[in-house]
Every structure is written in C-alpha cells, then in structure tokens.
Amino acid sequence: MARADKILKTFLSDSIIKDKYNVDSEDYPTLTHALNSDVPIVKAIAIIIQDVSSEIEMNDKQLYQKVISFLNRTTA
C-alpha cells in the first residue's frame, strides 16, 4: 500500500469522520477512491493528501483555493 493510501486510512479511521460523517474507512482503500468520494470532507482530505504526497507540490495558497472552492461548491 502506498504511503498516501496508508495516511488516508489513518485519517478516515478517526472518530470524527466515523461518528459525525458516518464514513467507513474501508469504503476508501485508496486515494483515488477518496478523490472520487461524494462526501465533501473525505474528498477535501484526499485533495490535501494528494498535494502533500505529490512530487509537484502546489503552493499553500493554490491548495487553499482548490479546497475552499471545492467545499463551497459542494456545500452550497
């Protein structure tokens, strides 16, 4: 398992994700699965992991714009 997938799994195993958002980490075995998620928090986390683990890292402001724009769009 790639490190990004392992990190995703550890984040999705947190009680906030499980209890507040009713997300089962088993549903997202890889980062690709999480990037395609309908659950905003799962996808937002996946976007952040993808950025940090990517060799071509965007700057923090770019990532902020990407995450906020995604969340604002999906939660509107």
Added chain:
Amino acid sequence: MKIKKLFLENFLCYYGRKEFVFEDGINLILGRNGEGKTKFFEAFEWLFSSSEKADINIVSAKRLKDIKENETFTVRVALTVEKFGENFLIEKCFEVSLKKSQINIENFRFIAYENKLDGSRIPIDGDKKLEIIFPAKIRRYSMFKGEAELNIFNNENALKELIDTFSEVKHYPPYINLSDKLYSWFQEAMDKTSRSNEKINREVNIIQAEIERRALERHKYDRLKKEAEQELEKASNSLSQIEKNSERCEMIKVLNDRIRKKTDEINSMKVCIDESYTTFLLDEKWILYDFQPYYESFCNKILEVRKSKNFEEKKHNKEIAKKEVKLELLNEATPLPWFIPDESTLKELLKDELCKVCNRPAPKGSEAYSFMESKLKEYIDRTNQKNKTENDYELLFPNNYIENFQKLQIELSTNGINIENLKNEIAERLEFNRCRKEDLKRLEEELDKEIEEKNRIMAESTVHEDELLSMHSNIREWTLIISESSRSIEDYRRKIESIDAELNEKNETKNRKLAQVLPGYQMETNRILKDINSVFTNTKERLLSEFIDLLEEKSNQFISRINVDDFTGRIRLRRSKDKISVLLINADETPIYKPHGSLEISMYMAVLFGISELAFETKEENYPMIFDAPTSSFDGAKVQDFYNLIYDLKKQCIIATKDFTIMKDDRTPCVDEDTIEKVKRDKTYWICRIRPFNKEDLSTIETIVEPYE
C-alpha cells in the same frame, strides 16, 4: 546487515595488524579493564564518524616509537559488512611517515569498495556508502559505550529521533500545519465578508478584538508554562542525577577515605624501612658483625705475646743482673702489666690499707702492703723512665707496643661493642625491614584494588568526580525549584484552560454572528475545515500513542526475559508533550523508586531490544548492536542469563566486556573458564596487553587478539 570482519592496523593499542571475524549472533570480546575493550569500540566510532579524520592521537604509540627515518606506515580501521547477501568493504586510513625527523600525516582516505560483476572492485565515497548500509539514525540505537549511554531517553530530542527513525508519525506534522493555515485563512476571509454588514461587523470586531487580546494572554501563559516546565525538567533531571549518583557518591567518598588512609599507611611504612646498610656498616659498626672470633684471636695473641715478653724480660733482667727488685708471682704466673692498677688506684689502696682487688686488709708493714708499695714504685719509675739516662740500664722492650695492644684490647672490650647484641640487632633490623616490605606490598596491592574499584565506578559515571562529590550540596535548591515550578505550571495550566474555554465561547459567538450575514455553505465549509484540522491533529496523537504503546509492549517482553525468575515491574514509557521518559512501575501503577543498578540497566536494554525489533519491522532489516561494558552492575548469575538471552534473540551483537575474566595470583588476566563455559555464544575473542609493560610509557603497550575456543 551483518558485520563480518573488523581489521585494525596500528590503531591505538592495536599495534601492527589485528583482525576480528564475527558471527551472526553473539560475539564476545573479553578483556580486563585497560586491556583494549574501549579502544576496540572506539575503532568503530572513528570509522563511523564522518567528522573524524587523520589524527596523530589515534596512532599506536608503540608503532610511532618504532618508526625510522624515511619510513611510512598505515593506520587503518576497515570493516567488512554483508547487506542483502552482498559484501562491502569500508575503510578509513591514513599514512604516517618520518622525514627529516618530522612526523607527517598524509593520504587520509575514507572509502568503500563495491564489487562489480566481473569480480573487480571500484572505490566509492565511504561516508555515503556507510550511510546507505548502516544509517547514522540506526547507529544511534545500535552502539553504546558503558551503562550510562544505555538510557537513550536521557536526551531532549529522544522522542523526535525515535519517531523520525522508526515511526510513520513523522509524516503527519505537514498535514497539521497545512490544515491550520487553511482554517485560519478561511477565518480571515469570513471576517472580510462580514464587514459588509456594519452592525454585525462592529460586533464581530469587538469579539475579534477580545479574542485576540485573550489569545495574546494565552500565548503569554503558554510561554511562562513552558519556561516553568523547562525549569522543572532541569531541576528534576538534576535531582534524579543526584539520586542516581548518591550511592556512587557515597562509594567514592568511602573509597577516597580508604585510599587516603592506605596512602598514609604506605608512607609511614616507607619511612620505617631504613635500608641505609652502607651507612650502618660504619656508623652502626655493622662491619663488626663477624668480629668476635677475630677479637678472641687477638686477645689470645696479646696474652701469648705478653707471656713471651715477660719470659724474655725475666731472662734479660737476669742476664743483665738488674738491681731493681723484681717481684715474682706465685706459680710463676705472668704478672699484670706495670700500669695496672694505675698510680691513683695504687695510692688509694695504700691509703686505705686494703687490697680492693681481693678485698683483704693490707696494713702497713704487711706483705701485701709492701707488694703494693713496690708496684707503685715500679709505676712511678716506669713513668719517669724517660728521665733516666740510657746509661742507667738498657730496656728490652723500650716502645711499649705490647702494652699499647693491651690497652686497645681493653678499649675494645669495654667500649660498648657487644658483638652478640650487634648480631641480634642486625638480624632484627633485616627481619623488620623484610616484614615491613611484605606489609608494604600488601598495602600497595590493597591500594591498587581500591583505586581500580574507584576507576570502575567513575567509568560508569557521566559526571566528573569533583562534580559528583559536590552534587549533594545542591539538593535543597533543586527541591525548592521543583516545588515552585510545579505550583507555577499548575497555575498557568488552569489559566490557559480558562482562557481556552472563553476563546471557544467567543469563537462560537462570533460564528453565530457571522452566520447571520454569511451564506450557509461558507459556514459549512468552515465547519468541515475545523473538523479536518481536528482529524489531522487527533490522528497524529493517536499514532504517536500507538507507537509508544507498541514500543512499551515489546520492551516489557524483553525485560521479563532478561530477568527470568526475578522481580522486574513493568516498563512504562511516559510522554509529556514532545518528550519521552522511561520508568518502572509496580502492579498497582505506582512508580518503582530508584530501581537497583542491574534492574535499571535491564530496563534500558529491554527498550533497546524493543527498538531493535521495531527497526526490523519498519526497515525490514536487522542491524547489529555493539556494546562496550553493558553489564557492569550485573551479578554473576544475571550476567549469564543476559548473554544467553541475547544468544536466543539470534541477533548480531558485538559485546566488549570484562565479564568471564579473572586475575591470576601473579596478577595477569585470563578467561574464567568455569563461567564462560556456561554461556551460549557464537564467537569469543580474548584481548590483553603483552606483559611486561611500562606503566608510564604508552609506547610499551600492545594489545594482542586471540580467538578463544
């Protein structure tokens, strides 16, 4: 990774070329103190250190002394290691030469050799290759000199180093930093949006100003709390150092006292031993040791001569028909010389009319009185002889040589020279000196033992003797600091908690205000960002706790194996913020106060083995462990258990130790065959200095290396 071979050439006490071949298991390097164990360990340290280069101080003093003009020799430490079935040679070396009476150091090299498929070897940078084969981070948990270094947590960065080396937790801080930024930037964006509504904006600004004021206050208390924590830690460490060293300090005091007394005794003893025999020959007349027979022979000869003289004189007197009256003694006995008794004695006898030789009266007119009168007359005549003319009469023995000899005889017999006493005196003095020398030897041996014991104790100490002995004077001060710091920390903690609660409330209020003017999706985004921030922080904390729990579990498995059938307690790894400490606890969770030496060392070793297993699990590779004197505080039986446990681990360990060695009666070291036979081991080497050597001359020291079968 396995260490296959260590090659030393002219490195410190390892004169010439020496080689250690290691097995994949337990390798023991046995040697008494000072025989070269630590130098063996230092060879690894020198090789592994990227900063240490050519240095005259690591050159064998013996080799340096042997060097001839225009000669060059090599100082080398080389290691053959096996990694994933492939062998590598890593070596660090330099050359030493003598040119024009000047020692030169040159051609330093730190290289590794890689084997090519065609069998050739190509040299590459040793430092880089070493980092790939045996990374410095792993070496940090693989090499330990003495017992003091075994506590890897006695270091501020211990937790960070552990995590960086063995845990996935190290990947999480960037996520937390990032989510902090995203959340904070979004908060700022929301504040900007809220400014469009003047009334709400004003209210939010007031709340925000209050939040910022309280946040500053919180920051201040947080800083003060950290400072107090640092003070507390410093004081606790110092106090714990004092506690840990209290036994050692007492022992050193006792030993210093004993050493002082022994030294005084030795000095007094040395003063007692007077071996100025040449002086005694004349000053104490020891030269007369065998004088008695000569003296007796001398007396006999004097007697003979006197008899002959008397005989000759009588004959002479008769022959020359001297007119002087000659008194003859009964039985023709030899008369006393004319000067015995002397003039004053004879006058006294005549005056008292008493012969004080035979204690009989000699009244005037008696025969005895007349005899004494004639003796006095003869005495006066003889003393006045010089005044007589040669014509009066001719003397047969005019020079009184025989009388002079007799005077000497009397002088020798009455001058206090008691030959028998002299013999006894000489014998007594020699015996006295012999006994004192034996005492001195015994005392010096005892002193050596005391000094050796003291050196052993100080070798385990991390502080200098003076510091160790002065530590106790600071106990009161440290205790006071601990008490004050603890009170301050608790005070700041309560204040911070109170501010946090207030900040939460104010943030909630602010968010409620913002919600009145901000679209719902923005509030939802804000909530998700806050949750992401919490998830990231919680996950890092959870993984860190899991890592420490795992290490604690593995350490506890080992401590029970090291201390079979003995009380161990349980190892507890305690984390406080970014620091970690280790302690032993009872079944009721109370800490064990001051575990005894071997239990404490067992605890540290168990943690090290636990880390070693973690290394295997995380790096999927086993690394060797190298120890110098790890079991100094273990007793005999525990030492065997300890080595047998390491053997069972099937892990490569190289241990330099003085366990299983003894000193023979002639004070030469050797392996204790009885105890070593009870220990399971894969390879054993015996190291010792070639004897004799000059205690004060390093260039006479050479350690020999022999496989012990």
